[in-house]
Amino acid sequence: MSTDTRAAGVLPGSLEPNFRVAALVALVALTASYGSVLYHVTDVVGGSRLMLATLLGTATLAVATGRILRVRTALLLTALFLVGGLAVYILSVPASQRALISVDRLLSDTVALLTGLSVLRLTQANVWALSVAPTPVFLSWYLAVRRRYVASVAVGGTALAVVVLTGDAGSVTTLAGTVGAAGVVGFGTLDRYGGTAAQVDTLVILLVVMVVAAATLSVVPSTRATPVLPDRSSPSGVTSLVDAQDQVSVVGTIRLSPQVQFSVESSAESYWSTATYDRYTGSGWVRSGETDPFVGRLRGPPGGGREVRQTVTAETELGAMPAAWRPTAVTGLAESRIRVTPRGSLQPTTTIDPGETYTVTSRVNRPDTADLRAAGTDYPDEVVETYTQLPASTPDRVADRAAAVTADAETPYDKAAAIEAYLESNKRYSLTVERPEGDVADAFLFEMDAGYCTYYATTMVTMLRAEGVPARFVTGYTSGERVDDGEYVVRGLDSHAWVQVYVPDEGWVRFDPTPAAPRESAERTRITDARQSGEAGVDTEETLESTPTPTPDGGDGSTDGGTTPTPTPDGGADAAGTQPGPVGDTGATAPVSTESGPSLPSRETLALWGVVLVGVGAALRRTGAGARAVRAVWLRRRGARRDPDADAVRAFERLVYLLERQERPRRPGETPRAYVERVTADDRARAVLTTYERARYGPGVDRSAADEATDAVGELVRERTLPTRPFVR
Template sequence: MTAVSRDGEGGGVGGESGFDLRQPALLGVVALTLSYLSVLYHVTDVVGGSTTLLLVVGATLALATVLGRFLRVRSALVLTALILGGGLAAYFFSVPASNRALFTVERVVSDTVALLTGLSVLRLTKAGTWALAIAPGPVFLSWYLAVRRKYVWSVVVGGGALVFFVLTGDAGTTTTLFGVVGAAAAVGLATLGDRSAWAAQLDTLALVLAAMVVLSATLSVVPGGAAQPLLQDRGSPTVESSLVSSNDQVNILGSIRLSPEVRFEVRSDSREYWQTAAYDRYTGDGWVRSGEDEAYSGRLGGPPGSSRTVVQNVEAKTQMSALPAAWRPVKVDGISESSLRVTHQGSVVTTETLETNDSFQVRSEVPRYTREQLRRSGDDYPDRVAENYLQLPGTTSDRVREQAAEIAGNETNAYDKARAIERYLESSKEYSLTVQRPDGDITESFLFEMDAGYCTYYATSMVVMLRSQGVPARFVTGYTSGQQVADDKYVVRGLDSHAWVQIYFPEVGWVDFDPTPGDARENAENARLEEARQNQAEGVDTDETTPETPTPGEEDTETPTPGEEDTETSTPGEENATNQSTTNRSTLNPNRILSDAAGGGSSAATSPVTTPDSSGGLPSLPSRETLGVGLALMVGLAAGARRTGATTRVARFVWMYYQGARRDPTTDTERAFGRLEYLLERQYRPRRPRETPRSYLTALSKVGLDERATEVGRLYERAHYGPGVSRDEADRAIELVDELVREQLPVVGRRRN
């Protein structure tokens, strides 16, 4: 008895229902499976490596292939549930025991909803373990159903997995398009059991594929799934809109511009960097803030070592949805506690939007330390710090690690390693806002292929290089101190938005480092501000800010002497000043910096940002995704036109209206008569079988046939049956038919009118 009769569900061994790797529909299932597995591969690669995932998927596919030959569908569904349950149990026990109490039914439902509305899988603390737990379920069931030739149900399972990752935002455009094409191909080819019908139905399949591709690329599945940025930016991106936000990830961009508008004012007895977010997980092309946000409980813990209290009173000068503060914030007043959340990295964020002139107060405990204390701090890092802040993608290249080792490998402590890498980046790269966003890993591109970049490139590269040397570090965003207008007051503009580095030192906590060349950055900011003032732009000054007011980086920033290195330092401004004193500024090009900031003399606020190769060169090509969607659209239009007969009608119209190039008189006369015959068929009736052209025209003459048609018939008889026609006679036949076509074809008549 065959598997078909045992199961009663189809899909046995041998015959038409046997498993055959050559089945075209199976290729569509493979493409769909690869699409959502590529997301899981990326997740596991980001957190350290994908070898285990590949082994798990390979074993799952082998199991599904074997069991698909005899296991009943109901049994397969039960087995799939057991596989998923076992994976989720493994994920549960991988979470630290202190966090397992959070796995309540309410919390699990809340997290699931969050994933389905734009929360990236990479934000999960144990994202790699989660990926390994989830992968076997859909892979097993989808492939099992494909083995049994239940391709539509296989696509339903695999498509559900892909849709899930589209909803989380982890499946990009290319991945989604690839999966959609695979799903449509599997379903379409599965319905064409007779291979002789493929050619006849190919245009239908092409039309469906094109429609799905275009729709998946142009429709937003989850509107508003991502967090809203701090400031609503219009036009080309600014440093601020790409960095300073309460969002859960930062993507590294290409060319950007500076915004000179005032954002907020700070009253503080200490100049600091005003931090808004910290990011721990490096993806190769950006940063993700992992972990769940917790409710604010009224007061947070300070750094592990000595600290000094810094009180900041912040007043918004525009709408804001982030809370800039010196690290480390421990208490926030002036904002409803119910709207405050604490990130896994220790930053405080708000779920509400601050309006203009709203104010709040932050109390921060800023770490106190000496350089010698940092050198002696050792490497006894807490488990949580080592686990979260030494992460690098498994695909991080060896030459990045080797470069970091060459620069800092001879140093014996984390502080000197950090200073060596910081100095190297400051002195080896130029500062520019006009860069081409590289493909591939950002750090590798910046170190080995790019001559210049801005803060995100510098900070990203420093964090990656430090992690490769076993030093916990993280990517931080916020604002520099801004323009000082009084002893304790700072005016902060959009152009002060910045990215820098924090390094963890035992018994001290997180300490700020800034590898971006300070002088070059300030030159760009000052040039942009001056340009905005000359253009009389609104919102760039307050009553206390004038061009004559000293700005940070001029007389307010003192450079410590070498003998002051062992004194206590705790502010980024002081640390950065020391860094600048040791930087070789001869590698920087001030003229290029001014051009980058001011847009070559044009208004940077309104002019589009260009890349270094844009002047005098060819326009840049569209992205591969855009080209792919455009190609799919053209294929779909062609298939739709063929399916509806539009191509045939257009070709017939062109053939009727244009005689075409002249050939020999006989051929031209015969073609002219063919056009006439089609015209008469539309106006009267088609010529019957065995009815001669003369009999046909004679019959039509009884109902009012135009004499010109009769003349063309006579010329045709001479050309086709008689001695032939001259060139003039052939041209006469063409002319007569042209006249009849122009007079009698409705679409042509409207065109002439």
């Protein structure tokens, strides 16, 4: 009788871990972290398919040549990648700007990138991303193939650090890259020096702890009060919409700050713009290009326009310079404190303190509807290239909806007016919204029934660009509360976002798709609540003395809502607001959904729970609890009926496992009969043994005998695993 009585495959055996494969998988996570940022840049600006091919092709080249190329040759090839990429980027810069490139300028730009300048602000951001991508990908993968894991992480980690310092890598991306880097070093060390499955479990548990700790602990820096604040019940924060930031993210629920920000003495009522943005990312806006020093005077709009002088007095700290569009001259502040953005907006280099005053001279166009309709589409090439950009990932249905809304529009102006009217009449104004996943414009059009100004303006710009009409996103303030002829008090709740559309021979014309009446109502309610609760900074002497007299409908012309009339071309008198509702009967094409289903966890939450489950699995494996749980289930399961001999063998295997846990393990060379007879005198166990011997070594057994053995083991399991007799001895 054979002494090898343990049937193989009672339970799946543990697989030997492949540390090399695990290290390379972790390197995939590290590469994907910074590669996803570079891919996002090209998705926004152009060239995403080429970027994907570059990332995959460079990694494949490194793997294919890792065992062939010597280290010196690989380093030389990497240097060629770097130098060649920089040369391509420099040559892509327009000739007029290339002359300004110098060593000092390159160094200053590099420092700017490493101290928070988003890659998306670079004029040729896509070329820059495509130029730098091959260098870290090739070298990190080459070194990993050569089993130089620490050096590989040093290269890939540097690339990740760069995109983190630019501010383009989010927390999830950074965390994934960091965990990937730790995994490369950990698994790589086990690969080079040998390791065990237990060490793998320990490493996995440590990585999971890193993820959970980083995801659950956050540090929120304190900032000074801003005109637009996050709702205290909202998990998302928002920086000031109008504080001349280089980027604006569309967020969820916000609340309005009623504190007075500044006062204006102006020869004409206007919106006070602070920043314009050209590059849409799908989740917000970026202002590309570098600011220039203010040198005394700026050019006005193509059509000339009426001169409007405004004197702005800061009532609190201002991080922007509100002014009517388009500013041409500034006095009252030192020129060294003023910068000019590529879009023509003014930006202070230092905070404007309370009590400080400056005067802006603006040229405001007053085109009438006939001029706007007759303007045509003779756009400059630079305007088309910059202001019709949309991310490649923008869903096609956005363009389809834009085409349906503008089907009856004959001119770009008519398209703008149709989209403006469509959004006004089909979406509800609300400050309480949930930040959607994915593309903001797509979500607002098809998944949301309400939003506020950033949603309206973002969606209108996106739809116009889908129709080939140059448009851009603008932030600033509405006119504020008029306290006297030509005098306005502007509060934080007057902060706003709107749209500018380019019109040949006229320049940029303002449209505002946000419904005016509900927005003004929300503002008035907020002021009333703030006054009743005694909040500081809500009023000035002028607002206390004035007696606002809103119009009966509480909308256009209200002096307490802080707005100009309905959406108009900049400086005009209700030219864009004269369209009688949606153009071309487009209302039926966009039903507004009012149903709200159960909210699902975010992708980040699901990913975190997935990581936690992996950690729990590793912990169960490390402690053996998982295997014991599996065996406990296996022990208690009768199992599906097979042929009688196989069922008899399985019954005996369950019996042996039970006796080993309850009595003692089998000794080497101990036969099944000797083992059973020494550890138990139970007749049922001996009957199962006899049936097993006949099935394994004799003529076999019939179905009745196999079932009796299976039933007997079931009885023994139930008896021997009661609380009075622990399962584990």
